[in-house]
Amino acid sequence: MSAANLVKVARLHLVDRFSYTWMVWGLMAFIFAINVAIFAVIPLTQPAGDFTGALISIYIFMAVIGVQAATKFLPFAFTLGVSRRTYYLGTVLLVVGLCVVYAAILTVLWWVEGLTGGWWMQLHFFRVPWILDGPWYQVLITNFVLMTLVFVFGLWAGLIYRRFALIGSVIFFGCLSLIVVLGVMVITWRGAWVAFGSFVANLDILAASSLVAVLAVLAGLGGYLTIRRITV
Amino acid sequence: MTPIVVIDHVSRHYRGGTTALDDVSTALQTDTITGLLGRNGAGKSTLMRIITGQEFVSSGSVRVDGQNPLENDAVLGRMMFVKESQVYPDIKVKRALEAASWFYPGWDAELADQLMRDFDLPANRALKKLSRGMHSAVGIVIGLAARAEITLFDEPYLGLDAVARQIFYDRLLADYAEHPRTILLSTHLIDEVANLLEHVIVIDRGRIVVDANADDLRGRAVIVSGRASAVDEFIAHRDVLVRQGLGSMATATINGPLDDLARARAREMNLDLGPVSLQEFVVRSSGDQRERISA
Numbered sequence: 130m131s132a133a134n135l136v137k138v139a140r141l142h143l144v145d146r147f148s149y150t151w152m153v154w155g156l157m158a159f160i161f162a163i164n165v166a167i168f169a170v171i172p173l174t175q176p177a178g179d180f181t182g183a184l185i186s187i188y189i190f191m192a193v194i195g196v197q198a199a200t201k202f203l204p205f206a207f208t209l210g211v212s213r214r215t216y217y218l219g220t221v222l223l224v225v226g227l228c229v230v231y232a233a234i235l236t237v238l239w240w241v242e243g244l245t246g247g248w249w250m251q252l253h254f255f256r257v258p259w260i261l262d263g264p265w266y267q268v269l270i271t272n273f274v275l276m277t278l279v280f281v282f283g284l285w286a287g288l289i290y291r292r293f294a295l296i297g298s299v300i301f302f303g304c305l306s307l308i309v310v311l312g313v314m315v316i317t318w319r320g321a322w323v324a325f326g327s328f329v330a331n332l333d334i335l336a337a338s339s340l341v342a343v344l345a346v347l348a349g350l351g352g353y354l355t356i357r358r359i360t361v
Numbered sequence: 362m363t364p365i366v367v368i369d370h371v372s373r374h375y376r377g378g379t380t381a382l383d384d385v386s387t388a389l390q391t392d393t394i395t396g397l398l399g400r401n402g403a404g405k406s407t408l409m410r411i412i413t414g415q416e417f418v419s420s421g422s423v424r425v426d427g428q429n430p431l432e433n434d435a436v437l438g439r440m441m442f443v444k445e446s447q448v449y450p451d452i453k454v455k456r457a458l459e460a461a462s463w464f465y466p467g468w469d470a471e472l473a474d475q476l477m478r479d480f481d482l483p484a485n486r487a488l489k490k491l492s493r494g495m496h497s498a499v500g501i502v503i504g505l506a507a508r509a510e511i512t513l514f515d516e517p518y519l520g521l522d523a524v525a526r527q528i529f530y531d532r533l534l535a536d537y538a539e540h541p542r543t544i545l546l547s548t549h550l551i552d553e554v555a556n557l558l559e560h561v562i563v564i565d566r567g568r569i570v571v572d573a574n575a576d577d578l579r580g581r582a583v584i585v586s587g588r589a590s591a592v593d594e595f596i597a598h599r600d601v602l603v604r605q606g607l608g609s610m611a612t613a614t615i616n617g618p619l620d621d622l623a624r625a626r627a628r629e630m631n632l633d634l635g636p637v638s639l640q641e642f643v644v645r646s647s648g649d650q651r652e653r654i655s656a
Contacts, residue, residue, distance in 0.1 A: 134434055137463050144456045204448035205457070207415050209464040210437040210509070357432075360416055361448070 138211060138219025139226065141202050148194050149227060153187065154234075160186050161254060168252045178251030180258060187235075188279050195224070195283020199352075200291045204361045217356045221349060224280045232273035239268050259334065267334055274338045278345040285352035292359045364388035365511060365543050366412055371421035373407055373567075381407040383567040384421070389511070389560075392541035394533075396558035396575070398551055398643045404567040405547040406444070409513050412545070413442040425511065438464065441509035443500040445516035454491070454499055455484040458506070467508035472536065476502040479528045493520030501529050505536055511543045518550075526550070530557055551640040555579075561639065565647035575639070582642045583619055586612040587632035595632055602645045614645045 143149065164181050173179055198220055206216045239255040247253050255261065260275075261268050289301045316325050366389035373382040382404045389395055389412075397405050410416035411423055414430040414437055423430060430436045449457055458477075462468040477484060480498035483491075488499065497518050504512055518526050534557060537544065548554055561578055563571035571578070582602065585592055589611035596604065600616035614637060619627070627634050637645070 131434070134438075140463065141460050144460050145450055145452050202450050205450055205460075207413070208442055208444070208447060208503075209461055210413070210434075210440050210442075211464070212414065212432045212434050212437055214432055215434055358417065360410075 134211070134215045135219040135222050138202075138206065138216055139223035141206060142198060142220065142223050145201070148197065153190060153194070153231070156190055157187050164252060164254055165248065165250070168250050173251060178247045178253050180253045180256070182257065184235075184255060184257060184261075187231075188275065191228075191231075191276055192279045192283035192286075195280040196287035196290070198224070199284045199287025200361070203291075203359075207361060213356045213359060214353075217353055220284065221281065221352075224284065225277060228273055228276040228280060231276055232269055235272045236265060236269040240265060263334060267338075271334060271338050271341075274341040274345060278341050278348065281345050281352065282348045285348050285355060288352050288355040288359065291361070292355055362390040362393070365391045365426055366545075367424045368408070368412070369422045369424070371408075371411060371423060372419045373404075373411065373416065374419045380567050382411070382418075385564070385567070385569055386421075387562055387569055387572050389543055389545055391543055393559045394537065394544045394546065394557055395560040395562060396551075396554055397545055397547040397562050397564065399547075399564040399647055401549075403564045403647065405564055406515050407567075408564065409442060409515050409545065409547060412511075413437065413440050413513060415442070439510040440513065441465070441504055441507045441511070442513040443504040443515065443517050445497075445519050447496070447500045449488040449499070451487060451489050453485055453487055454482055457488060457499060458484075458503060461503045461507060465507040465509055467540075469506050469508055472508075473502055473506035476505060476532060479532065480525060494518075494522065494525065497521050498525060505532060508536075508540055508542065511545075513545045513547075515547045516549065517546075526553060530554065533557070551643055552638060555639040558639075561643075563643050563646055570646050571643070578639060578642065580636055581617045582614055582637035582645070583617045584612060584614050584635040584637055584641075585627065585632050586610070586635070587630065591630045591632055595627060595630060602642075614641075 160183050164183050168179070203216060211219075235255060239261060242248060242253065242255045247256075261271055286298070286301070290298045293301070316322055368385055368387050371382055371385045372380070374380050385404070385408065397408065399405050407416055411418055412425065412430065414432060417431070425433075425436045425440070428436050430440070452460075454477075458473055462470065462473075476482075476498075480495070480502065482495060482498055482502065488496070491499065497520055501514075501517050504514055504517065518529060521529070530553070533544070546554065546558070555575075558575045561571060561573055561575050562569060573581075585595055587610070589606055589609055592604070592611040592613055596613045596615055602614040602616055604611060604613040606612075619634070624634060
């Protein structure tokens, strides 16, 4: 494994750059246009402007292209003598690189949104209270870690499907749900909801971003363990 | 000759009791064209996938230039493995070639262009929109132009017509003559490649049944036919691949070679001796177990 090989794998993915360029930002523009149209015809409910939450669509889309990227080039990469590890790390390199660029674009749009008073109609599309609020570098970091998390998680899910098929995927998502349910049960059992609520409320957004980053690293590790014995 | 790929007692079992490879030991010699022959499901693809680190062994070991190829970029990068139904991403033909060129320092763009013309391949068409034969041709172009030190072709010409196949053989031989490298070619079209091969490995039901120099093999197997009693007498104490009887007549394929004395003796006994083509030889040696006396 060498850095040059990782870059080659990342380049390999970019041969089919349509889904990373026109598709992502075309979708983004489309959803934004719909929001603008809605805001143009519906009166504001709050004097300070409304939040749409539609930004989540690009995050969902990140997970989807993550699933695709997991195995799209894998058989071809095998033909070209690339190891599983190099393929995976090269793909993660691409993901991190793309997420830096995407987060930067989102942050610029966030900034323009603030500058224009919500696109001259108090539309808060790129600004989400608490999560994407505050100084620009916080917004950039939060966008970046969240995007990386969903993208890498998509990679992992794609690899799980490729290696363990439908049954494996069902078990995988079942286990993840179980972890969440167990967490909820423990908090309820310990009567700790108030403590949990104040923990989240007091959480600094940068600390929250660090937690997200830890989750992204865990998902990345999961993907690595999954691809190690994959066959195509 | 020095072996570049050494396969030592390799077995591959799958869950559910299928055995794809059963204690296989063989070697690929450096700068040699080896044919990997056998029936569907005999284990050819599994063996090639194991050599290129794409499949895992259940037991045994594989060494490529002395190293385990599994997850070994240094070794894998010297190999190219083109499969029968190669899966490509949804990109244009020229993009696939371009991408392949990044991975092989010996990539010959001129040869790739030449092959593209030979096979009439449309560079700007998406791989998904190619016909079956064109799809195979792309694999051949990539496989040859890469000039990988070890090139594996697994049934590379599904859907290719006879003319295109001949182009493949001609180009392979011509380029091999200029740039010798180790080539492993698995195929069903044995007679077509018979003259191309320097070494032959026949695999049947996961076991290697023939592993020999092609020149030795050609003219080694002999068909003996005549009266059953004479045939039986002649083939006693010989390596018999198949014996078939029809009334008082019998035919047997024996693993020669026969010396002049044996040939003279056959004439005395009124037996007909005939040569066996490589294809017949493979068919005989990997035929049904019940018919086979020994192999």
